[in-house]
Amino acid sequence: AQPGQVALRCPGGRGAGGRARYDQALTYTQLDARSDAIAAGLARHGVARGTRTVVMVRPSPEFFLLMFALFKAGAVPVLVDPGIDKRALRQCLGEADAEAFIGIPLAHAARVALGWARSARVRITTGARPWLAGATLAQVETAGADAGPQLAATAPDDVAAILFTSGSTGVPKGVVYRHRHLVAQVDMLRTAFGIEPGGVDLPTFPPFALFDPALGLTSVIPDMDPTRPARADPRRLHDAIERFGVDQLFGSPALMAVLAAHGQPLPTLRRVTSAGAPVPADVVAGMRDLLPADASFWTPYGATECLPVAVIEARELQATRAATESGAGTCVGRAVAPNAVRIIAISDDALPTWAEVEELPAGQVGEITVAGPTATDTYFNRHAQTRLAKIVECLPGGDQRVVHRMGDVGYVDGEGRLWFCGRKSHRVETAAGPLYTEQVEPVFNLHPDVRRTALVGTGDRGAQRPVLCVELAAGVPRGQWPRIEAELRALGRGHVHTGAIDHFLRHPGFPVDIRHNAKIGREKLAVWATRQ
Structure with missing residues (x-):
């Protein structure tokens, strides 16, 4: 349809002032x-x-x-x-x-x-x-x-690729993609975000750039280390955006934080998408201020095993900010058609068939499941993990489909919106009941001297001690910790999800995943907290 259009540009050597030449196209x-x-x-x-x-x-x-x-x-x-x-x-x-x-x-x-x-x-x-x-x-x-x-x-069921997960909760797993999964992803992304051929995209996560030619876009590969988005130079990103009239941008929350902190307007962008972890509310607000009024800022929810699952635009996300900061979890929007998103009772056991599942009503926290055309059906050579993550559902008429267990907990509200409350493996099972990371941490992240927090549990499940690990904001002296700890305790009192937390530990810098630099390594933090 457009043979002469540039499909992709990549930075090559450097010119005057160290500016990338983008001489590979x-x-x-x-x-x-x-x-x-x-x-x-x-x-x-x-x-x-x-x-x-x-x-x-x-x-x-x-x-x-x-x-x-x-x-x-x-x-x-x-x-x-x-x-x-x-x-x-x-x-x-x-x-x-x-x-x-x-x-x-x-x-x-x-x-x-x-x-x-x-x-x-x-x-x-x-x-x-x-x-x-x-x-x-x-x-x-x-x-x-x-x-x-x-x-x-x-054929549609032929294996098209084996894409390994980021390994943020253990050794990465090889997700088996069939050709029908990739075709469905292209169709669902095009529809969900209103993508039309002819646009120019800056995909800061290289594998995502593979979608661009299938969507009729020009892909401009940014001048950055894709494994360290949190360290990207915003000036180099702005240079590429301005030089090539980039109107679409994909990046992790860590990269969005870099651009938001840089504070320079992004007048050519019309569509921004951020995925990999929840985008902090202040980053959403900061990015929204830098974009044109008619631009869209999407934060899709999904995983390597199933993408996209649900989407929400920044304006609606900002409208839910107060609820998130009060312990409601993070709203991730509505399911992308034709996905079926359902909440089931939390279990760490395999659930071979849907007949064995307890489906939960609206408003009740449980494990998030999804069935749809991009829900993959197996991990390569990981049979035990496949059994734990997949459920076979029999449909009317005798057909079957695979339901993927996201490994996340959350709930659906009365308006049909999905709320994310954290990873299932990160829940803290206290004697008084479970605590979920995304219902606890946003309450404490409001403190002006705190960069971010992480809830972990020490001890045996069912009698775990909840511990809040705290990473201070840049420039805050260590000597301020006693004051900050006291203020965090006061901040947590009165909230249904945070009142029971009485152990606070200052950490010099949280471990994060290599792919998005945004998923906190809570497993490592739990080991550290236990030692403390």
Whole structure:
């Protein structure tokens, strides 16, 4: 439809003043033709339909060419966050049982040194020479240059990709995506956010940029380390936005906090989307002030296993701010059609069939479940986790569908809106009843000297002691802690969810996930709090 339009731009070298040159660009015609050539070349090296292929390539033209080539070939790209714990990374790559490994030279060096993906018989490097690999990507592309269009006859239920979770609550799990899941995601994202072809997107989480060509957008890859969004330079982001007329932006709450703190208006943006964790209310308000009046700021709710589940726009989210700060949880909006979002009684056991489920009424906190076209049905080589996360539901007429257990707790209010109250594994089970992180922490986060708080439990479940870990705002002296602790105690009194908390610990800096820099590592904090 638009062969001459730029499909993606990537920063290359640097010009005067260290400004990124963005001298790497691909039009839709080039993306199509070159990914055809790579797909054909991969086939000559044994990478074809169904071949599980680890991809460890930085966000660059090569990454996007490779991913679309693998989809065209019907191969199965395997994506793991490279910044996770090295032992967990080795475990993930071993579980994937990959048959091919495509990566930058450094990834191949790590593969050899650390024993990654020993099962991979095909090894391709993006480097200039086939060091530690059988071929370079350039050689692969040259080998397939005359092959013409490529498109494997994949079926809806064929495996399209294995995408590992961030591992914020344990060793990452490989989520099996089928082609029908990806097709449904594109359709639901287009409808939920009103996306039309021709826009320009700045996706600060590279895998999300893969949706852009499918949605008819131009993708501008930002000049930043995608594994450290909290450390992104806002001036470089603004430079790309202004230079290319970016009208859409996707980023984690940590990246939104960077832009909000920078305080410079974003007049060209018309659609901003933030996901990965709840966006703090002050960040929402700060971003809303920087955007044009007619721009939309969306905070979708979902997970690697099912995305999108529900969406809410900033104006409605701001209207619920007082409730959140009073302990109601975080409103994440209404389910994206045709998803069915239901709340069930909290259980840590497997629930094989929906007949064994206790569905809860509106207003009652329980575990969030979702059934819909993007709800994945299994983890790769993680049978125990699959049993714990999936429920089989029999539908009228004899059909079946998989219901995904989000691993989150929340409730649906009388208006049909979903409220998020925290991760199920992060609930604190006291003798007086359960406490949920997103009903406790916002109450204390109001303190002006506090950057953020984290509720953890010590001791045995059912008799846990609730402890509030506190990270102070930048510049607040440690000597102020006794005063701040006393004020936090006073702040918690009178709230139904916070009155029982009488243990407060100052922490120098919370651990966060590698993917979004926004999910607090409460498991690590709980161990630390127990030692304290």
